[in-house]
Amino acid sequence: MEKKHIFLILLIVGTAFWGISFSVTKLAIGNYSSSLFMFYRFLGATIVLSVIFWKEVKKTSLSSLLVGAGLAIPLCFGIYLQTLGITHTSASQCSFVAGSCVVIIPVLKLLFYRKAAPLKIWVAAVIALCGLFVISIKENFNISIGDLYTITGSFGFSIYLIMVERQAAVRNLISTIVPMFAMSTVLAFILALSQSDGNWMPANQTFWLGIAFCALFSTAYMYTVSNISQRYISAEKVAIIYLFEPVFGAITAVFMLGESISWRILLGGCLIFAATVISEVKFKKPALVVE
Numbered sequence: 001m002e003k004k005h006i007f008l009i010l011l012i013v014g015t016a017f018w019g020i021s022f023s024v025t026k027l028a029i030g031n032y033s034s035s036l037f038m039f040y041r042f043l044g045a046t047i048v049l050s051v052i053f054w055k056e057v058k059k060t061s062l063s064s065l066l067v068g069a070g071l072a073i074p075l076c077f078g079i080y081l082q083t084l085g086i087t088h089t090s091a092s093q094c095s096f097v098a099g100s101c102v103v104i105i106p107v108l109k110l111l112f113y114r115k116a117a118p119l120k121i122w123v124a125a126v127i128a129l130c131g132l133f134v135i136s137i138k139e140n141f142n143i144s145i146g147d148l149y150t151i152t153g154s155f156g157f158s159i160y161l162i163m164v165e166r167q168a169a170v171r172n173l174i175s176t177i178v179p180m181f182a183m184s185t186v187l188a189f190i191l192a193l194s195q196s197d198g199n200w201m202p203a204n205q206t207f208w209l210g211i212a213f214c215a216l217f218s219t220a221y222m223y224t225v226s227n228i229s230q231r232y233i234s235a236e237k238v239a240i241i242y243l244f245e246p247v248f249g250a251i252t253a254v255f256m257l258g259e260s261i262s263w264r265i266l267l268g269g270c271l272i273f274a275a276t277v278i279s280e281v282k283f284k285k286p287a288l289v290v291e
Contacts, residue, residue: 007229011241014222019248021218022091023256025083028210032202034083035191037211042076042185044215049178049224056175067167068179074160075180075223076187081153089146090259095249096135097150099242099272102128104158121237124275131271135264161238164227173227181219247273 029037050057086094103125106117117125167173192200202208226238233241246269253259 004232007225007232008241010225011229011233011238012244014218014225015242015244016248017217017222018242018245019095019250020252021214022086022095022249023252024210024213026086026091026257028207028214029083029087030204030207032199032204032207033192033195034087035080035188035195036200036202037207037214038076038080038083039185039188039192040211041214041219042181042188044211045219045223046178046181046185048216048220049181052220053174053178057178060175060179064175065179067171067173068176068181069183071160071163071167071176071180072183072187074156074163076156076184078153078156078158078160079184080188080191081149081156085146085148085150085153087146088149089144090253091257092246092250092253092259092261092265093135094146094150095253096246096265096269096272097132097147098154098157099128099246100132100151100154101158101161101242102272102275103132104155105161108158108162120278124278127278128272128275131268131275133268134271135268161226165234165238168227168231173231177224177227181223244273 025037082094082098085097089097106121106125109115109117164173167176229238250261250265250269254261
């Protein structure tokens with residue numbers, strides 16, 4: 001099996017972890033600060049990955065530190081706003097809206113790098129945008145504050161994916177993973193300092209179980225696989241593969257939180273899933289028969 005296909009499978013497994021994490025995060029945060037939750041999530045991931053990649057950590061160069069720190073800024077921005085979004089809307093809706101990066105990435109690459117995506121990516125992006133419109137836009141064309149936080153966070157996450165793709169083309173990103181999460185921890189700590197009510201050690205088992213799950217699976221595992229996989233898969237395709245995330249997110253929200261799936265979420269979800277399929281199908285031009 002080609003490495004591209006192996007990482008494709010690993011990414012889809014990771015999207016399951018991400019989808020589950022929306023419900024886990026909503027349950028775990030409760031009345032606590034979203035930035036405090038994010039701080040412990042990044043701290044846990046940094047510790048785990050420091051152990052796993054200890055050989056890389058010992059020989060970390062200044063270049064790796066700088067690249068990791070640069071990647072941490074849009075990543076932290078994106079995750080913070082999406083975590084904030086979860087506290088203002090349902091977990092299933094938040095997971096679908098987070099998929100807006102599939103539309104944002106080709107637009108940003110065209111604007112800043114003059115790099116046009118293949119036609120099928122644009123078709124998939126438009127279909128996904130229609131799905132997001134169905135899910136997010138309510139009567140009188142109103143959009144909730146939770147959806148606004150999530151969509152804005154998707155801009156940060158889209159910039160992160162584009163930066164990862166560009167760096168992965170010129171270097172091995174394994175050495176930047178720990179510095180990236182270490183800087184993310186510092187940024188989240190600063191946010192937590194400004195928002196914390198003084199309770200840095202919540203006496204709530206659900207909070208810490210949520211931290212453990214998100215730190216290990218939806219952060220340490222998923223972002224490591226994502227960074228490495230972009231040596232073989234483009235940012236646009238990675239973003240569209242991530243649209244499996246809301247499918248898992250919606251299913252988990254039904255069973256864990258008792259959320260109901262409205263016709264909007266169902267229809268919009270089907271459109272987003274169709275976009276995923278279109279982006280991965282190889283369309284062959286019909287052969288010309290010369291008589």
